[in-house]
Amino acid sequence: MSKFSSYNFNKQKALIRVDFNVPLNDKNEITDDSRMKAAVPTIIKILNDGGSVILMSHLGRPKGGPEEKYSLKHLLPHLQELLNEGSAISQKKTVNILFANDCIGDQAYLTADMLRPGEVLLLENLRFYKEEEKGDTKFAEKLSRLGDVWVNDAFGTAHRAHASTAIIAKFFPAEKRLFGWLMEREVASAEKVLHHSEKPFVAIIGGAKVSDKILIIENLLERATDIIIGGGMAYTFMKAEGGMIGNSLCETDRIQTALDILKKAENMGVSIHLPSDSIIADKFAADAETSSAPSDNIPEGWMGLDIGPNACEQFCNVILHSKTILWNGPMGVFEMHNFQHGTKVVAKAVVDATQKGAFSLVGGGDSVAAVNQFGFADKVSYVSTGGGAMLEYFEGKVLPGIAAVNS
Numbered sequence: 001m002s003k004f005s006s007y008n009f010n011k012q013k014a015l016i017r018v019d020f021n022v023p024l025n026d027k028n029e030i031t032d033d034s035r036m037k038a039a040v041p042t043i044i045k046i047l048n049d050g051g052s053v054i055l056m057s058h059l060g061r062p063k064g065g066p067e068e069k070y071s072l073k074h075l076l077p078h079l080q081e082l083l084n085e086g087s088a089i090s091q092k093k094t095v096n097i098l099f100a101n102d103c104i105g106d107q108a109y110l111t112a113d114m115l116r117p118g119e120v121l122l123l124e125n126l127r128f129y130k131e132e133e134k135g136d137t138k139f140a141e142k143l144s145r146l147g148d149v150w151v152n153d154a155f156g157t158a159h160r161a162h163a164s165t166a167i168i169a170k171f172f173p174a175e176k177r178l179f180g181w182l183m184e185r186e187v188a189s190a191e192k193v194l195h196h197s198e199k200p201f202v203a204i205i206g207g208a209k210v211s212d213k214i215l216i217i218e219n220l221l222e223r224a225t226d227i228i229i230g231g232g233m234a235y236t237f238m239k240a241e242g243g244m245i246g247n248s249l250c251e252t253d254r255i256q257t258a259l260d261i262l263k264k265a266e267n268m269g270v271s272i273h274l275p276s277d278s279i280i281a282d283k284f285a286a287d288a289e290t291s292s293a294p295s296d297n298i299p300e301g302w303m304g305l306d307i308g309p310n311a312c313e314q315f316c317n318v319i320l321h322s323k324t325i326l327w328n329g330p331m332g333v334f335e336m337h338n339f340q341h342g343t344k345v346v347a348k349a350v351v352d353a354t355q356k357g358a359f360s361l362v363g364g365g366d367s368v369a370a371v372n373q374f375g376f377a378d379k380v381s382y383v384s385t386g387g388g389a390m391l392e393y394f395e396g397k398v399l400p401g402i403a404a405v406n407s
């Protein structure tokens, strides 16, 4: 049993760092509640144990002081719904949620102090204080006074050494610093792929820029058997190999890096798969004229915006023969209808491979958006809630939010 599962929170006040940084529309309505939903089991377990919960999070990018549009109070009605649903399964009662309009100070301390078992206190946005992102020790100490035990369940911010995500740890003894269930699942899934992968292991890397993905590719060369490279970044590799790529995205200053990666992969026996053909367009627009062409022979004035039919088959073949799959980044400009086919086909192959027994992890903002958009999120083994954090984990970095709990 994990440390969190076996911990008895009875009569304890658990201070949980959650990642409630959800997108809001103009009417302050939540447009994607995945991150909130993902934290519910952790909260309910503590309440069921007879503990109380103090939730702290950031929301958006305030400039260091209170801003109405970034107030966490906008999340209260939906949090109420989610916790009522979550608790109904086991307790059949509504959860009492209080709100403190400052994350530190008298009102927060008093409310936290009076909190009864089974109750929840949501604190106002941590980033209304500049000290949060600066990782200020005094601010972290002030936050730490709110709870008896610190639970870090915010994988989305685990790559930041902020006051509430990492610095706060030193104010709790080792036995009172825990990961919540979301964080445990994130870490276990990432560890399974990085260190306990069943082979063949394919990493599917897409997106716009080689420069953003160099470190992850380099780290994965040590672990994967196959690396599929799609999206805009594939054309820098095509160009590096002497191909004609027309107006496709190209980072000329990364051509040597692409060549180094290809050479390294060859020496290490890792197969790199580049898209043999592309869907090309005469402009970067949803209503562009389209055609297909070999990815290394794209006519002048045209650009590759998606992988082509042969590449789809080529990539699916690799994916369907794999036992471990990591996917980060779309295969094309999937936001535009004409260029989403490749990403959809790859998503479907990941789902099929999962059904055949492969372990599949999807992470990184745009690939997560893609599997959500296509309705495949519950058909892969795990969808990570952390974009940047997930990327840094797979680059082989130690994440401060994880190190803080483990140290």
Ligand code: AMP
Pocket (backbone or CB within 6 Å): 206, 207, 208, 209, 212, 230, 231, 232, 233, 249, 304, 305, 306, 328, 329, 330, 331, 332, 333, 334, 335, 364, 366
């Ligand atoms: P990233 O955030 O690096 O994973 O990149 C995701 C973005 O890459 C998405 O907005 C895609 O539209 C974009 N993208 C994917 N393929 C291409 C392409 N062939 N040309 C230009 N942009 C692309």
